[in-house]
Structure formats: C-alpha cells, structure tokens
Amino acid sequence: MAVNLSDMDIGELKGVGAAVKEKLQKLGIATVQDLLFHLPFRYEDRSRIWPVSKIQAGDLVQLQGSIARNRVVQGKRRSLEVVLQDETGAVALRFYYFSAAQSRALQEGAFVRCFGEVRMGRTGFELYHPEYRVVDASAPPPLDGQLTPVYPLTEGLQQTRLRQLCQQALVLLKRHPLKDSIPGELISRYQFPELNEAISYLHHPPVGADVSALVAFRHPAQQRFVLEELLAHHFSLLSVRESIQVHPAAVLVENAQTESAYGAQMLAGLPFQLTRAQQRVLDDISVDLAKPIPMLRLVQGDVGSGKTVVAALTALRAVEKGYQAAVMAPTEILAEQHLRSFQQWMTPLGITVGWLAGKVKGKKRDKVLAELAEGEVDVVVGTHALFQDDVKFKALALIVVDEQHRFGVHQRLALKEKGVEGLVPHQLVMTATPIPRTLAMSAYADLDTSVIDELPPGRQKIETVVLPASRREEVIARVHHACREGRQAYWVCTLIEESEALQCQAAEASHQLLQQTLPDLKIGLVHGRQKAQEKAQVMDAFKTGVLDVLVATTVIEVGVDVPNASLIIIENPERLGLAQLHQLRGRVGRGHVASFCVLMYSPPLSQTGRARLQVLRDSDNGFVIAEKDLELRGPGEVLGTRQTGLMQFHMSDLERDKNWLPVIKDIAPTIPHVLREQLKHRWIGDRAAYAEV
Template sequence: MNSSVFQTPIEYLRGVGLSRAGVLKKELQIALFEDLLNYFPYKYIDRTRFYKIKDIQPELPYVQVLARLTHFEILGEKHTRRLVAQAKDDTGIIELVWFQGVKWIEKTLIIGKVYVLFGKPGFFNGKAQMAHPEMELYNAEAQQRKGNLTLQPAYNSTEKLKQYSLDSKGIQKLVAGLLEQCLRDVHETLPLYIINRFKLTGRAEAYKNIHFPDDPAKLNEAIYRLKFEELFILQLKLLKNKLLHTQKFKGNIFQSVGDTFNNFYHHKLPFPLTNAQKRVLKEIRQDTQRGVQMNRLLQGDVGSGKTVVALMSMLIAIDNGFQTCIMAPTEILANQHYQTIKELIGDDFIEVALLTGSTTKKARNILHEKLENGELKILIGTHALIEDKVQFKNLGFVVIDEQHRFGVEQRAKLWRKNIVPPHILVMTATPIPRTLAMTLYGDLDISVIDELPAGRKPIQTVHFYEAQRLRMFGFMKQEIAKGRQVYVVYPLIQESEKLDLKNLEEGTEVMAHEFPLPDFRISIVHGKMSAADKQFEMNRFIKGETQIMVATTVIEVGVNIPNASVMIIENAERFGLSQLHQLRGRVGRGAEQSFCILMSHSKLSRDGRIRLDTMVKTNNGFEIAETDLQLRGPGNIDGTQQSGVLDLKLANIVTDQELLITVRRFVESIFEKDPYLAAPENQILNQSLRSKEEGLSWNKIS
C-alpha cells in the first residue's frame, strides 16, 4: 500500500470536506484514507436476484424488481403530500410511495420506461407496495458495468452521520470514490511464495471485492485474504518482538541451585511436587541460564500450585546472590501471597516483607534500608513496589500476579530497578484458551500447570433452582455437622448495589432462622463495611469461630481456608464463567471432598444456562475458558480490552482458530529459517512490519 496516499487526511477525499470529516472522525474514528479503506461492510444485500411482483412477501428484508412505470401523481396537501406511482411486470402491479423529496423525484420519473426498483416490500390493502425505493433506469449493459446487479455492501452508520447524508449509501459512495482514485496504490504486503502457498487473492483485488464483490465466491476469497493478512502481520510482529527481546535484553545467569533451594526442597516442602510443577521449574531453570532476560507466562488453575513454583524459582535467584519480589494487583492478594510464603518457609529461613498502601511509615523506612543493603531477599506487595523510593541492591527475579491488571508502564518501572533487567515470571489463575494466548501473550514463552496436587479431590458441582432451597439448607447442615465450613456468595454488580445488599440481608435473615444460635454462627462481609469490620469477620471465619461466611464480593473470600468445603453461589446466573470458576476454587483446598452449589431462578437465558451447565460438567479451567471465549467473544475476556492486541477488524480468534494456528506455525517456520527476515523474498515483510511499527508490541512485559 502506498502509505503516503493512504495517510492522507479524510477531508481531502472528494465529497468529504471539513464538516463531514469532523463527523467521520468523531463517530467512526475515520481520520485517514486508510481508515475508510478498512471500514468494511457489516453485511451484503443480494442484488443478483430479481423478484416477480407476484412472488413478493412482506417478510422479505429487501427485494429488487424490474418493472415498467405506468402512472404517477401527487396526492394530499402540505403534511400529507406524497408522490404515488405504479409499476408493473408480467405478473402484477406494485405501488411506489414517496413522502420526502417529492418535487425532485417527480422530475426524474419517465412513464413507459423500465426501472430497477429496490427497497423494503410492504402490503397495503392487499397490494404490494414499496416506500422510498431506490430507482434506476434499466440498461442491461450499463447495469452490468455499474455493478448494482451484485452483492450490495451495507455499512454501519449513526444518526449523527445520517444528518450529513452519510447513511450506508453515503458511505458506500465515499468508498467507491476512494477505490476509483486510489486502488492502484494498494500495494502487496505478502511475498509471492506465501500468496501462492495459501492460494491468496491479490491485495488490491481483495479490497475491491470486500467492498464491491462481483459474486459470493469473490467476496469469500477477499475476506479470507484480508483475515490471513491481519493474523499474519500480528503474529509476525509478536514473534519478531520476542526474537528482538532475546537479542536486546541480556539477563543474569543463575549458575547454580544452592543451599537455600535444596534446604527448602528437602526439609520444608510440605507435599511432593506434581509432574507439571517439576516441568515448569525445569523450563524456568533453563531460561535463567541462557544469559537472556526470561519473559514467561505461568498459567495454572486455582489451587494448582503456582505460588510454590514462583517461590522455588525465587529461591534459585537468592542462591545466586539476587533479590526477588512479587507484585499483586490488590492488598488482599498481596497479603495472601505473603501468608502462603510465610507458612511455607517458616520464621527462621529467609526474611520476607510485605509492602502495601497500609504499611506504616516506620515499617517502610526499615524495609527500604534492608532492601538497599541487600539484606531483604523477598518483597511482596502491590503497585507500591514501583514507587521510586523502593530501591533494590540487586533485583534478579520478579513475579507479577494477574498482570493484565497492571499497565505496561507500571510493569516496565519494576524491571528498570536493576541495571541488568530481572527475569520476569507472569502468573495468571485465569486459564487462557490457546488461541487467545497466541495473540494476547504471543511474545512470551508459556508454561502451564495442568494438574492438581496429589490428594486433591475434584470439586463436585450441582445446580439447584430456587424450589430446591430446603434441600440445599439440609446439605449445609450435614457438612457443618462434620466440622466443615461454608461460603455463601451473593453477586455484587455496581448498578444494583442496593438490590444486592437487600438480597444478602434477606438471605442472611432466612439463614439465621434455618441455622439458629448457639449451634451455628454466621460471618457477614460486604462492601459497605469498614476495612476493620471486614477483617474482624474474616478472622472469625478463618479461626473457625463461625461456620458460615456470607459475602457479596468475590475478592473478600480470596483467602485459603482448607476447612471450607462448600461454596454456595446465589443468583449464579448473574456471574460470568471465569468468576464462577474462580469462586469455586476457594473450596477444595484440603483433602476432604468439596462441593459447589449454584443457585438460580428457574427462568434462565440461553447463555446463563450454558454457563451453569458448563460449570456442572467440568472442573477444567481451560475447557471453561474456551466456552467463555465462545460466549463472550475475545474483546470481553478479562484484560484483553486494555491490551489493544485484539483490535482485529475482520479476523475473529474464536471462529478463525484454525487459520490463526496455521498462520502462527507458518510464521514460526519463517523465523526458524530467516530470523532477521534478511532473505530477498522476505524484504516485503520487513516493509510491512515497518509500516505497522507504531504498534510493535502492545503486550510487552518488559
């Protein structure tokens, strides 16, 4: 593509001008010729078929008719003024009506001529009718040239655009003008060997046929070509960036596994590692010996043991003379990591400190001093870690938990705290489907912990309707009688906070009646309580002083209580799949059988039913994530919105999975043979990358 032409501001396109350019920018973000070229139709209206008047049905969205104009007249006065005409073919008569532009249309009509009529059909008093039809004089040869006997593109417009005569038809005219003026400037972005290998249509041809297709086959070829290119350039950028990263960022070499690691592994580790944990540790160990900064994503379901892997990796860093840190998005998560690690290593092993917004000034000063002199080896905290005052002596290993909750700049600040950038391990408990990982984290190495620790029993999940509430209460009593504890979670959706609180309060009243003192005690936690009150209630539950924890928010129950064996989710249909899966993961932490009960109303939407059925059917986070991706689409999965990666115009990583995987493999094979894209046939790829350079890596961790 001749970038200089397509970078022209849209106001310079014939028929646009300043005022239309302003509204195009505001409403559709079309600022340049290139933006308009890539503003694709959302559907196509079949203009290849002519209907006979007798075959017209009112439910048809649009019809095209060839008919001779036999009569027209103006009826009514002022507000009721309208132009009514009749046209006929060999099967019947159709009435045509215009309420606007009457004077102008009257001048254009010629009785006795054959017209191509196109519009939405209707019936009035049993007669076929068309209001405000599009009309053109029929001339077989001219029609063929003008291409209205084809699939007609329909473009999304807005009320504001329509005020500037930029409805679908108006946008279509601008696109037609742009193609007429600039189609010859659309240059190829892919080498000939790729075009031939995948039987792709040419790029200029693809743009012509996606806007004005000659037939359905040409349209499909155009869509396939442009989807292929979109995914190909995306993967090219991500993998080139990954390659550049290994060349550009040197990393500290962790030579040995020393006493700290071995002491922990042989004397403190409370359970044997799973094969998956061992495999991931080995991958991390190999990364930290290459002399290149590690950039690895660690995926693992709730309770799969990611924190232990992170800790053991940090111990290797400590054995090699480096400091380490974990950054979590919330104080509760940071606290949880701190408690887990303290429990694992004990008090007499290595000093661990916690830094959050709640840390006192006095504690901060001590902590800063120990960090700077290298005495403090493990620091756990929130984004407080990236403050300029926090200075490490020798930071070598950084763990970022749920990194999509942090901005790129925030993460970059953390690794700049050392001359040689520290190794980066990103952890997520949200299983990411394979195709999403390929796009969202395409420039990272990915490790997966895909098995649960030995002795963990899969959580049994059931779905109960409101009518089965007494049965649910009976089950709760049985579990509490065995000495177990129960979570009851209500949804908290911002807009309906009052309603949710009311639900929680009413639910708690019913529960207090069903579970009377002194045998049963209930903790209540919700967003309207003070932090101190919340903590007090949480602690009662943690210590086992209360048997039931009723809460409104997901995060409040983010503590590890092995004795809690039942998770009841009220109004479960109001939660997303990933939320339901995360909540369920709060039980099943001990060796006992755990249960999750999904309570819902009997009337469920299609998506609501699929979500609850999926939860009952599987505990596999990756299966759940795949279903979630199909239900919600990639743009709504946690963290993808802000990443900018999935700004795909045509390709869809749910429906185009096969194409994405094919493209990824092919790009990998190109880099294996030609890592610098130096071969003559790959020069065109370098040019394509350069033209997209401004968005080289949206998701770069370091």
Template sequence: MQGEDPILSRDVQYVKGVGAARAKLLYKMGLRTVRDLVQHLPRYHLDRTQFRSLREVRPGETATVEVRIQSIAEHQGRRVPVVAALITDGTAYGQAVWFGQPWIARTLPPGTTVVLSGKVERERGQPKFVSPEWEVVQDEEAELLHAGRLVPVYPLTEGLRPREMRRLMREAVLLGAPRMPDRIPPEVARRQNLLPAPVAWQEAHWPTDRATLEAALRTIRFEELFLLEVGLQLLKQRVQDPRHGICHQPSGRLWEAFRAALPFELTPDQERVIREIRADMESPRPMHRLLQGDVGSGKTIVAAAAMVVAVDSGYQAALMAPTEILAEQHYLGLRRLLEPLGIRPVLITSSLKRREREEALAALRHGAAQIAIGTHALLESDVVIPRLSLVVIDEQHRFGVRQRARLQAKGIEGRYPDTLVMTATPIPRTLAMTLYGDLDVSRIEQKPAGRQPVATAWRTPDQRDHVYQVLVEKFIRAGQQAYVIAPLVEESDKLEAQAATALYEELSAKYPEVRFGLLHGRMKPEEKDAVMAAFREGAIQVLVATTVVEVGVDVPNATVIIIEEADRFGLAQLHQLRGRVGRGTQRSYCVLIADPKTPEARQRMEIMQRTLS
C-alpha cells in the same frame, strides 16, 4: 496509530447523540475515540427477527410483535408509576405494561405502530407484555434498532441505559466502521475466507443474519490473533538478542534451608517445573516462562522456590498479583514460609498507609527486604528495587504485555530480569504457544496429595430454596464451610456490592442459625482482612462475596460454592470461582444457579457440569 483516518481518532464527545455528559460515562469504560466505540463489541445479540401475531403468542415465551397502540394511560402503582397500553395487530387484542417509565405514555400515543419484544404473560384471556423492549415504526423503510432484528446487547456503565447505548453505537459504527483498515495481508485474508474489515465491524454490531454475524466475529478474532502473534514474535526477537540476562549462582545455603522447611512433599510435577526454572535462571539468557497449573495445583510454592534461588544468589524478586486480597494472601503465606530463613518480603498496595508504604519502599531500596509483593502499585515510579533479578506475575491474563514490561524495567540497568508468569486458566498447549509466543511453557498437571475433584451441578432459580436447604442441613451442620457468590454486575462496583449486601441480608434472615460473612470490593482493606481471617478461622460459616474471591483465596474447610446467576459469568471466571473449593481432603461441590437466556450461556453451564476442577 500512524496514518489512521482522523475520524477514527475523533473524541466520542463529537459522535451524534453523545455530548459532554455521556462522554464522561463512556470515558469511565475506557471508550475515548470513535475507534474505541467501533471496537466495543456487543456481549451478545438477542434474536428479535421472528415476528408473531398476538393470536399465536403463548404465556412464558419471549416474542416479537408489531402492533398498534389502541389506548394508553398512566396511573400510580403501589411504589412507582405504571403505564398500561391496550394493543392490537388485527388478529387479537393484548396489553403492554411498563413500570417507573411514565414518559412512555406521552411517547406512544394511540394510533402509534410499535414493535414490542419481551416475555408473554396471560391476563383475562389476553396476552400481556411486561416491560417489553419497544420501538416506534416510522415507515416501511425505517431501520429498527431495538426490536425486529438481531439486537446488540452492549456492556454498560452506571448511568447509561441500553437504548441510549444502542443509539449512540449505531451512529459511531455508521461513522467509523467504513474507515476501519484491513490489516491482514490480502493473500492471507483470501485463504482464510475473511470479510473486508469495514464489513466485519459493521456486521459484528448490526448483523444481517446469524451467518454473517459469525463470519464477522471470525474475521475480527483472526485479525486480533494474527497481530498478537506478529507482535509477540517481534518482542521475542528483541528480548533474546540485545539485552543481557542475569546468570543466577545460588550459594545453596538458603536453598537447602527452604527445602528442609517445607511442611509437605512436592509433587513430581512441581519438582520437574522447579528444575526447568532453575536451569533457566542459572543460564545467561533471560527467562520468559509461563507456568500453567489448575487452581490448587501448587503454583505458589514453585514461585517461592524461584524467589529463593534469586535471593540465594544475592538478588531481589517481585511478585505482582491482580487484586489486593490475592497480594495480601501471597504476602502472608510467603512471610510465614520465608521469614524464618532470613528472607524478608514486603507488601506494596495502593491502600497502604503512608508510613507503612515509606518503610516498605526504604527496605527495598536499601536491600533490607529481598521480596516485593503487590498489585499494580508495584509499577509506580517511586518503587525502586535495585537488585531485581526475578519478576513473578500471578494470573497472567489480567496484565498486558506493557504492564509486564514496566515491572521488568525496574531491574538492574542494562540487564533483563528473569520472568515467570502464572495462570490457572486452562490453556491447550497449541493455544498457549499462540497467546504466549514470547514464553516457554511449563505445566503442573498433578494436584497435591489428598486434594479432591469438585463436582458441579446446574440448578434453575425455582430450585434455589432447596439448594440452600441442603447446604445448611447437610454441610454447615456437619462443620463444613461455604462460599456464596453474588450476581455479577458488570457496569458498577457499587451495584455489585449492593447485590452482595442484599443477598447477605436475605440469607442471614432466612437462616439465623448460620454465621454469615460479607466480602466485596468496596470494603476497606482492613475490613476485608478481618472478614477473611474470620472465615479462615471458622468464625464465619458461609461467606457471601463478589468476585473478589475469584483467585488465590485458600480455605481447606470450605467444601461448597454456590454461584448465583451463574450465566452472567464467563467460563474462565466460573472455573476460577470453582477452584475456591476442593482444597482439602473432603469431597467438594460447586452449584450454579442460572436461567440462561442465550445458547452460549447454556453451553457454559453444560461445560461446567461435564468437567471437574
């Protein structure tokens, strides 16, 4: 950024407490500068502000206490070293226990005053804290980071522990927050009652209290949307003014064949949206249209219709999807529909073998293939689509404006291709205009005939066995299929795959009569394809998967989806996952297994229960 304080541009390696080794871990998360760290906001804050006495705490509650270490010792447990401490605060005695952290015995010698936060159990009449967060109290003036306050919980990566992250983030925020510029005009900031930027960024990480935290987050969100809106308006002016669009003039031959080949009736909403898209494509002004439709509403067939218009006019089209599974599914579906009409799609993904990739690229370059379908691999410089007149982007929120522009730039020199972006994330009309100010908005409200709404239930972990028992006895034995989504592990694809594998092995052992399958992001493409084919054909009855199935997977006989530790997922992700079922004519169900720890997570579970997909 021009004129930026050089401290904000400083490499994270030089922040106190980071160094070269931790810097590599931060780079993996996309955190390269002090500014990046300041803008790396906590996922949420744990409230550890309310101190209790040992005499007051009760089993089952989460409590924060200030105590003195009376004695502490390490012994070898059955699997890992165990550190046990006798603690007191003058009102009662208690225990604190840590597993697999023998160094704590040396760090907290007898006489140390420490703040503990964690879940309380009771043993031999005394309160017991198991693996609590802890922090040594140096003196009365010392500031606590890990307890005794609203404690930030940050997104992590494999190899970086929460305590380490809090310490280095404290240093980065102290260094960078005071230098964050105010980018909102002063009169707007006053009218909106916003905090100064340095105060907002400081309080968003290390808040004085809940009210200040909310004010800080409101300021940051307002700035983000304000700058986005200004940028989108500038983009809209630039796109509409100097560049020339492509005026599509379909012959009608392919279009009529396409309509005749459809194996179902289009809904009135699909017909209306197709008319809007055709009108855009047949005008010289470049199309910039957002197609918003719930999961299972039939957006893909609308996109196929737009691509047929492009090919029928003598041009080529490209469709970009966020994951290989979704790109492959689009490719298979469009090939079945369009190849009989003489329209050849090709698939471009990073996992293609070299020979397959070269053949696909040559077909596009020479016009033998009219449609390119792929992932980010479509953006690479060797992908040449000489007659590109239409760009379709699925799941718009997964791609930035810059990525969209790179694909559009592959169009005919001096001409700007028409662009259709699609999303299933529910967006109110006013918000859509704010987020996508450079786009016209079309909506598909109706679902194809026969589709059923999905009922959602929230169950706690102690009801988990009953949930699976009902799944097997009521649904699987009746010939239906199901998804089970493994817990989300943000910081590691590897750990997420391990979680899915462990869940698959647990369920397979528990229900040997059920045919389980496993799908996760670390599998090879051919393995994923084989699993999905087996699930579509019914050879797999229950598919245990990570979020690789979040979008686009379509198996009408799958009527139940169980989401483990659902409170780890965002609302948009939960909605997308729920959309994997309800694609046939049978009643479908989504079960959320969760024990939410924050009010926000609890609210997400309640919203999902109240709404139908």
C-alpha cells in the same frame, strides 16, 4: 502525480469538516489509507428470504410473511407484539416504541417483508424493532442483488455517511493503488486476491458475490486481511519480547540440572511432594534462568495446582545468587495469602520477606522502601504498589506476576526498569485462569508457556449441583447442616449489572436473610466497598474458623485458601463466565472432606445459560471449561479487558479464525522486516507503541 494514500489526510475528502474528522479519529481513521482498511465487519444480506424455521439467535435475517396476530402487551415495558407467519413457522416482531399508524399498518392479514437481528425474547425467537415494509403478496418487490456493508461506527457517525466516504476513497484507490504488504508467494499459496482488488471487493461486493462466504467471513478477500491483522498483532507482541530480550539478565542457575540448596531445604519442610507437572515446569524455568537473557514465561495452572510453590522455589534461585525477587498480585487478599505462604516457607531459611501494598503508608512504607533499596529485603510481596516510581531495588533479578490478565502488558513491563543497573529482571507470569491454547498462542506470543496440568494428591473432587432459586430454603438448610457438622460455607452474590454498589447491596441482603434464618451461626460479610482492613479482618475470622459462613461478592474469586470450607453457594451463576465460576468453585475442595458447589440460578435460563452450567456440572478440568467459555463468550471476556485492549481486532476473531494461529507462527519468520513494519503500522498504528514500553 503519484499520491501516497497513507499520507493523505482524511480531511481532504469531500464532506469531512472538523466535526466529522474528529469522529473519524475516534475510529483510528486519520488518512485515506486508514479509511480503506476500515473494512465492513458484517454485511446485511437482503438478497434472499429466510424461512422462519431456519432462524437462530444472533442471525441477521430478511423474512416475509403475513401478520397472524397483532396486540399491545402490558408488561414492565409496554410493547407492540406482531406475529409474522410464513409456510414454515411463526416469529414475533416486537416494538417498544410504536405509533398508532404503525399498529394499523401491521394489522392481521397484512403481507410484510422485514429485516433485523434474531434474539431470544419472551415468546422464543423475536426480532426487536426490525426494518419493515408492507408489500403486495401477489407481486413482492425484487430482492437486492448485492450485499450492504456495515462498518464499525462511533457516536454521531451514520452508516450512510461512512459508506459515502468509502466510495470516495475507492475512487482514489483506483488512481493511486497501495503496495502489497504480504509476499507474493503467500498470496499464491493461499489463493488470495491482490491487495487493491481485495479492498474494493470488500467495500463494494459486486452483483453475484459469494454471499454465504462473505456473511460467514470465509471469502478469500476477508481471509487475507484476517491473516494480515493476526500477523501484525503477532509482530507487535514479538517486538515486546525483543525489546526485553535485547538486554542482558542475571544468570541465576549454573546449569539446568543444578539443585538449589535453598530449594532442597524448603522442600524438606513441606508436608507434601511436588507433582510431576510442577517438577516439569521448574525444569523449564531452570533452563531459562541459566541463560544471560531475561526469562519471559507464562505458567498456567488450574485452581489448586500448586503455582505458588513453583513461584517460591523460583524466587529462591534469585536469593541464592544474592539478588532480590518481587512477587506481585492484583488484589491485597491474594497478595496477603502469598505473603503468608512465602514467610512460612522462607523465614526458617533466614530469608527476609517484605510486604508492600497500597495500605502500607507513612513510616512503615518508608522503612520498606529503605530496606528494598539497601538490599535488606530478599523477597518482596505486594500489589500494583510495586510499580510506583519511588520503589527502588538494590538487586532485583526476578519478577513474579500472578493473575497476569488482571494487569496490562504496560504494567508488567514497567517493572523491567527496576532491575540491577544494566540488567533486566527475569519474568515469571502465572495464571489460574486456564487460557485456551488458541488464545495463549495469540495473546501471549511474547511469552513461553508451561502448564501445570495435574492436581496434588488428596485434592477432593467437587460435586456440582444446579438448582433454581425457588429451592433457596432447601439450600439454606444444607448450609446449616454443613456448619453444624463443623464445616464452613461460602455464599457468593452476583448481579448482571456491572455496578459494584448493586453487587454489595445484593450481598448485604443475603447476609441479613441468612442471619435471620440461621441465628445460631456466625455469618460474615465481605464486599468491594469495604475498607481493606475491614475485609482483611472478616477474611481472617473466616480462615481461623470464627465465622461459619462468609457472604461475599466475587472478591473472593482467586487465592483464598480455607481447607475447612466444603460448601459454596453461587447465586445467579448464569451471569458469570465459566472460567470465573470455575475459579469460585475452586474455593472449596481444599481439605480432606467431600465438597459441594451449588449453582442457584434465576429462571428462566436461556439455552446458552443452560449449556454453560451443564459444562460446569460435567467437568472439573479448567482447560476444557476455558475452551467452552471461549466458544460461548469470546476472547474479550475470557482474557479480561486489560489484556484484550491490545487486541482490538477489526477483521479477526480468535475463535472463528483459530486455524490461522499455527500458520502465523510458521510463516511469521519468512516475512521481511520492512513488510512487518508496514503491517504493524497499517493494522495497529499507534497501539503498536506498547511494544516499546
């Protein structure tokens, strides 16, 4: 009798009781098919011995050689340091937990075979707690003939248990093969193995398998599943788009060439002209707003490229037609800045700009809610408070979301319910975090993309200097000199720990030190643990020039605009991503004087840390920096966890597999609907439900 493995409960496998079943469900494994698609994310290659001279940080290697030195090192943590030497070089094996018997076994002169991950340690490359065994140098045991699969795990589940269960599932697969989910024409074009053959091969690579291809994730069996998973993700995002664009939207522009009367008035009052890039993006938006379907557009623009003006001119299109616009930012600091800009530009035109954030409470909040519901507010600026159920609009036709990666797709889509009855609002999504093209194609497949790729004339180039913390006194003197000349400075504190409390402590310590060292300057402090009102007061004092120096955690990352600030010191920059450092650096260079960014690191710098700071010193192009950031840190860090929560790839890696992304766009339309649904169910499962929000 034919059995459908996609319906066969995982509990039917031998050895899967209630406890194991619960652990498997944490990995998204509920059926035998789920288990078969829980493919190894890497392999341990014990089929060869690596020369020590060829190892690099991050490599998983098997080494063999004699012990040249054995000693116990007393440091912050006591460790056993064993130096293994072959004919090409030497490397340390480090054990933080060790016994006297271990130390005796790894004595000088012993011949050892070991396996582990190469890391950068105190002596250079090191292997921490490698698996090892002492072997006979004259007749070492034969090497393994095949690769050992390594699976993603959850707490309480061992590799050996998962390998046993996968073997049971493979026996069932032979008897009850799965139906293929990509067309035969694609399998032929890319010379992929058939589905069931590919699954069996990856769970149990045979003797003689192409080891280097599997380790590098370049084997055709892996590549077919990379393609499947990327297609499934692409289809899920397209479902998001379709679920919105199946509804009508208000037409806000008669035709794309029509000038906005309000827009012309606003532009006439500005002390600057739009750049060609801003105008090009506004043209894209006009084309969208002339259609009766919701606009879904992402505007990327580097720090200071003028996205806020574009957002304001877009909001005026809605107001001109008698509708309302909502502008949402992730922090109150950034939202307040937008509020000030919008009021400055729109109030002279007779347009009412409202404000709604978490700190607006009681009667004030009730008043704003009533004005929104009655249509007395044309444009409302706020934070995530705009999502709340009791916020009702009379005629919402446009939503502007700033710094999209700080919100989830869920949150952005929650606002679509707040449109005029029967109509879904247009969406303009903005980010000052330049997103590499590869990521934009994949993470934002539901959005059309426009880029503001030139800065307004007059923006100052920021000179970036990299200094060790030992030159702190020199840096403080530089701050003093800048402030005595009438400028202002930022001093940004970061910590490797995620703890906000520790970041705040670091900021408080720096604040005290600067107050003691520079008693003639007024020095303020802002961090994430202060009340919103206290933060706002300090920020205002800095903006109005009452304070000379602002000591802050990374809360000042986006949107703070103080043209008189010409110097920013960033402590421990090696602990932040490049994109975040670029954002912070963009707090200066907004006036007409030369501006400087000092990156003050704590030695020793790793090779990667050095490379990252060099990129920042060499480039002020946010897109170049973002590409390098992606290369060095991966997509989860670049996009932020909320966005990548939708992108929990099992087989794919957006940087490694970026060559597939243009292919995905080309072949996606050729995949029949039934196969699209199969792919989404197989690779994303319940997570695809966000598409229906």
